[in-house]
Amino acid sequence: MPKKYLVFMVQVHVNFRRAELESLADLYKLDSINFKDYKEDSPFFIVELDNDQQAKDWIKRSILTRGIYEYWGQGITYDELHSDIRAGNNFEDYKSCYKNSTFKFEFDCYGGSSSGKLDRVACIESFKYLEFEGKIRMKNPDEVFTVIEEYEPINDNVAGEKPLRVFFGRLVQRSDRFCGALEKYDLKKRPYKGTTSFEAELSLVSANIAQVKAGTIMYDPFAGTGSFLVAGGHYGAAVIGSDIDGRMIRGKGSQTIRANFRKYGESLQFIDVLTMDFTHNALRSNLVIDTILCDPPYGIRESIKVLGAKDPEKFAGKENVEINGLKAYLHRDYIPTKKPYSLDALLDDLLQFASERLPLDGRLAFWMPVANDENIETVIPMHRNLELKYNCVQEFNKWSRRLLVYINRGSEYNGPTNAGLERSSNFRDRYFKGFN
Ligand SMILES: C[S@@+](CC[C@H](N)C(=O)[O-])C[C@H]1O[C@@H](n2cnc3c(N)ncnc32)[C@H](O)[C@@H]1O
Known part of the structure; x- marks a missing residue:
């Protein structure tokens, strides 16, 4: 059964971005990727793929993305995000799959800066219902769960104040850009x-x-x-x-x-x-x-x-x-x-x-x-x-x-x-x- 994945892209050289994503998809014969929801003015793109290996192949060479995540849910507020995660078709499977994995949480954002504004500890606590029993490990955990906030920047130099949207997912592959x-x-x-x-x-x-x-x-x-x-x-x-x-x-x-x-x-x-x-x-x-x-x-x-x-x-x-x-x-x-x-x-x-x-x-x-x-x-x-x-x-x-x-x-x-x-x-x- 295909699963949803979230591609987090960069908003630079957008005239080249789709060509890069299409070329890498074609290189790895990922013919089923549908670009109908791809938007040049958004750094987020949700797609369906058969498995994590396809997601890894697709994004590991990419320069104009940050990474790809197994998509768990999104919301305009954190309450909405939590409800969306719980209502997800794969929620119970995901929970049991990562129940005993070592893990950590990461925070990322687009168009703003969440550092300082968000109480990260309280935020992590709010995901308690995931019932993870594995150890938290900051270095080399089995899984990295990521909260991504999207802000509307006030202008090119001034970050937005209030998140427009929040996504949650499990990191599958960081891009080549993100890996240095x-x-x-x-x-x-x-x-x-x-x-x-x-x-x-x-x-x-x-x-x-x-x-x-x-x-x-x-x-x-x-x-x-x-x-x-x-x-x-x-x-x-x-x-x-x-x-x-x-x-x-x-x-x-x-x-x-x-x-x-x-x-x-x-x-x-x-x-x-x-x-x-x-x-x-x-x-x-x-x-x-x-x-x-x-x-x-x-x-x-x-x-x-x-x-x-x-x-x-x-x-x-x-x-x-x-x-x-x-x-x-x-x-x-x-x-x-x-x-x-x-x-x-x-x-x-x-x-x-x-x-x-x-x-x-x-x-x-x-x-x-x-x-x-x-x-x-x-x-x-x-x-x-x-x-x-x-x-x-x-x-x-x-x-x-x-x-x-x-x-x-x-x-x-x-x-x-x-x-x-x-x-x-x-x-x-x-x-x-x-x-x-
Ligand atoms: C725009 S530069 C390429 C720069 C290169 N990408 C780099 O990283 O430095 C074009 C190059 O074409 C070379 N060139 C000009 N006429 C040429 C020809 N007829 N055959 C081969 N190279 C030629 C020039 O010497 C120059 O080094």
């Missing part, structure tokens, strides 16, 4: 980082929406300082990165991508990084790449360049130059010429590569910047084999960036395409002009 993932991967504490490094929170969320899986291969073709490699490694993938800029990939002294993995105790997840132009990709064609997750260059902190001569006429014949009897470009220290390339063309190449290299149902996820200052429709790159699954927006003042997530559906899919078209309205120029 954000502190662990905080950029401030990372040995190797740079101006292009991507913040911990949204890189972990991206890895969840991309469904990076343990024991599979994840590739970041624009790896830079390796932020997405770290996120993929955290979720157990073996990661490979490449970047046209060898300095980024190599790091400096002890500040390297490998050192980051060592610090996190995840060295085994790191396959390697290589200096390579994505558009001249050298990864062997039968290497299985399960997921592609990246942040392509958009010309702000790094230029978009590919191998080639800017002016082919001027370059003509130079490929025949020899040094010490060996063609110049065969020397190890040869630095190839590069030419500018457009973001549209690079993204077309990325989609094409994903369609050729991902397995069926494999995901490609990448970030794309968009200017919001002029009323110009944002055209999302499309490929006929790839289904655009998510388009999650993070708004800034006059621009935004989007996490675009595609699923490889194979050649039968025949979706819409806009390859070869000029789609982006020169984001770089408008960024530097300060937008309109």
